[in-house]
Structure formats: C-alpha cells, structure tokens
Amino acid sequence: MWPAKPRCVQCLSDDLQWAPASGRAQLYSFAVVHQRYPGFDEPYVVATVETPEGVRFNTSIVGADAGDLEIGMPLEVIFERASADVTVPKFTPADDTRTAIT
Numbered sequence: 001m002w003p004a005k006p007r008c009v010q011c012l013s014d015d016l017q018w019a020p021a022s023g024r025a026q027l028y029s030f031a032v033v034h035q036r037y038p039g040f041d042e043p044y045v046v047a048t049v050e051t052p053e054g055v056r057f058n059t060s061i062v063g064a065d066a067g068d069l070e071i072g073m074p075l076e077v078i079f080e081r082a083s084a085d086v087t088v089p090k091f092t093p094a095d096d097t098r099t100a101i102t
Contacts, residue, residue, distance in 0.1 A: 002055045022053065024094070030066075045061040049091055062090050073094075
C-alpha cells in the first residue's frame with residue numbers, strides 16, 4: 001500500500017513488511033502543468049502511475065514530451081536526489097515493452 005501506513009487499510013493488522021518493487025509502471029493518468037512554480041521548469045507533467053504490484057501513486061514524468069505520452073504506456077522508475085536526505089521517484093518512458101502490465 002502507498003503511502004506507507006502503520007496498519008493495513010483492509011484488515012487493520014500491524015504485521016506489515018517492506019517488499020521490493022519492480023520499478024516498472026504504466027501511465028494511468030496525467031496532466032500537463034503550465035503554471036510557474038519555483039523549482040519547476042514549465043511545462044511539466046504530473047501523473048498517476050500504476051505498478052504491477054497494484055500500487056497507484058502520483059509522481060512526475062520526465063524524459064518525454066507531453067505530446068508523446070499515452071495512457072497505458074510502459075514506464076520505468078528513476079530516482080532524483082532532492083536533498084541530502086530526500087530521494088524522489090520519478091518515471092520515464094521504458095526502453096521497451098517488457099514494462100507493460102498485463
């Protein structure tokens with residue numbers, strides 16, 4: 001589940017474990033933002049991605065023109081260091097179709 005919580009949202013158990021993720025996703029939804037905000041070069045893409053593990057979350061799409069994005073396209077994670085203590089997952093188009101979720 002994401003975001004991480006101290007208890008399962010379905011059964012309320014606190015017996016939770018971290019598990020590795022594939023780093024793959026598909027584009028579930030996105031918006032192109034043209035509003036200026038400090039620290040962001042506009043336009044930029046804010047997206048919801050869905051992983052093969054069943055998790056959906058909001059992130060940024062980088063390395064692609066907004067006009068080339070398509071719902072369902074395969075993506076792969078990259079990590080951007082935002083500060084000494086914070087690393088942010090972002091997604092970029094996958095190199096091939098092995099990332100597609102079936």
